[in-house]
Amino acid sequence: xxxxxKWDPQRYARNAGFVATLGMPVVELLAPQPGERILxxxxxxxxxxxxxxxxxxxxxxVDASAxxxxxxxxxxxxxxxxDCHNLEFDKEFDAVFSNAALHWMxxxxxxxxxVRRALKPQGRFVGEFGGxxxxxxxxxxxxxxxxxxxxxxxxxxxWYFPTPEEYQAELQAAGFGVQSIELIPRPTPLxxxxxxxxxxxxxxxxxxxxTEEHANFFQEIQDAAQASLCDEQGQWTVDYVRLRFxxxxxxx
Ligand code: BEZ
Numbered sequence: 001x002x003x004x005x006k007w008d009p010q011r012y013a014r015n016a017g018f019v020a021t022l023g024m025p026v027v028e029l030l031a032p033q034p035g036e037r038i039l040x041x042x043x044x045x046x047x048x049x050x051x052x053x054x055x056x057x058x059x060x061x062v063d064a065s066a067x068x069x070x071x072x073x074x075x076x077x078x079x080x081x082x083d084c085h086n087l088e089f090d091k092e093f094d095a096v097f098s099n100a101a102l103h104w105m106x107x108x109x110x111x112x113x114x115v116r117r118a119l120k121p122q123g124r125f126v127g128e129f130g131g132x133x134x135x136x137x138x139x140x141x142x143x144x145x146x147x148x149x150x151x152x153x154x155x156x157x158x159w160y161f162p163t164p165e166e167y168q169a170e171l172q173a174a175g176f177g178v179q180s181i182e183l184i185p186r187p188t189p190l191x192x193x194x195x196x197x198x199x200x201x202x203x204x205x206x207x208x209x210x211t212e213e214h215a216n217f218f219q220e221i222q223d224a225a226q227a228s229l230c231d232e233q234g235q236w237t238v239d240y241v242r243l244r245f246x247x248x249x250x251x252x
Contacts, residue, residue: 005104005158005203009045009071015192015200020047022188023099026128029180029246032057036094039118041084041111041127042101046072052097053077062087063101087114094120098127103134103159108167112174119249125176131183131243132163138194138238141224142205145217151208158204167243176247183243190236194222194229197238 027048032038034056040049043061045068052059061072061079072079082088085107096115105111115125146153162170164181171178190197198218209217230236 005201007044007065007068009067011200012045012068015190015196017191018188019044019100020051022186023048023128024051026097026099026126026244027051029128029244030095030097030124030126032095032097037092039089039093039096039115041087041096041098041115042104043072043077043079044068044101046075046077046079048097048099049077049079050075060093064104084114085110087111087118089114089118091117091120093118093123095124095126098129100129102127103130103161106158106160108160108162108170109174112170112176116174116176116249121249123249125171125247125249126245128242128244130159130161131167131241132161133183133185134159134161134239134241136239136241137225137228138221140228141221142202144224145220146205148220149209149217151205153205156205156207161241162243164243164245167245171245171247175250177250179246179248181243181245181247183241186240186242187237188240190238192236194225194236194238195219197236198222 032052032055037058038052040059040061043049043063046061049059049061049072061077062082062084063069064083066081069079069081084105096118143153164183168178168181195218198221206214
């Protein structure tokens with residue numbers, strides 16, 4: 001059982017503001033039309049949800065984090081705390097959109113079944129998230145730091161990074177026709193150090209480690225990843241790989 005990642009909207013905006021900015025290509029793939037009713041799955045603090053609303057869409061945002069939903073509501077969005085493995089919407093959306101969230105949902109069949117129920121017939125499911133090979137160099141450094149402490153990474157691993165073939169099979173099994181699906185390497189410069197990124201996103205690995213050792217643990221990972229992820233000017237760039245897809249709900 002993995003520990004729930006906690007989301008602090010201020011820390012997220014400081015260390016991960018790039019997530020929404022770099023999400024615009026998937027908004028373009030969605031091609032939202034004014035008046036369309038759209039579900040933003042894993043909307044976080046609602047930056048992209050707000051973009052969809054500004055494009056004239058009738059948008060609902062859902063996210064498992066109450067803190068992030070509070071931040072989304074402060075943007076005046078229709079946003080709700082929901083476990084995206086248990087969506088209860090019924091044929092009400094023209095499209096379901098998701099950016100940088102599906103890799104946090106480890107039971108894809110349950111998520112996709114809920115998305116299918118939420119869509120009107122022929123509705124679109126368009127998204128982008130971490131795919132196979134995502135953050136590989138971070139994983140190598142993390143694995144070494146955990147192994148040194150005799151901690152099993154597998155049981156704490158909070159992410160789902162499928163290949164296009166695996167995710168396409170999940171979509172098709174649920175009655176989606178897949179229009180496009182591709183892996184896109186997207187090395188992503190960070191606004192700060194890798195330790196800031198780890199503090200924002202890697203809490204799931206902390207429970208077996210004494211609190212007073214947390215800072216050392218993240219520093220050790222950063223030191224191990226320095227050669228592969230940091231340039232001579234001190235700019236950190238994480239080896240993100242996106243899985244971007246567009247699918248259509250085909251069966252009634
Ligand atoms: C991602 O967007 O790929 C990602 C973000 C945080 C942790 C792991 C992956």
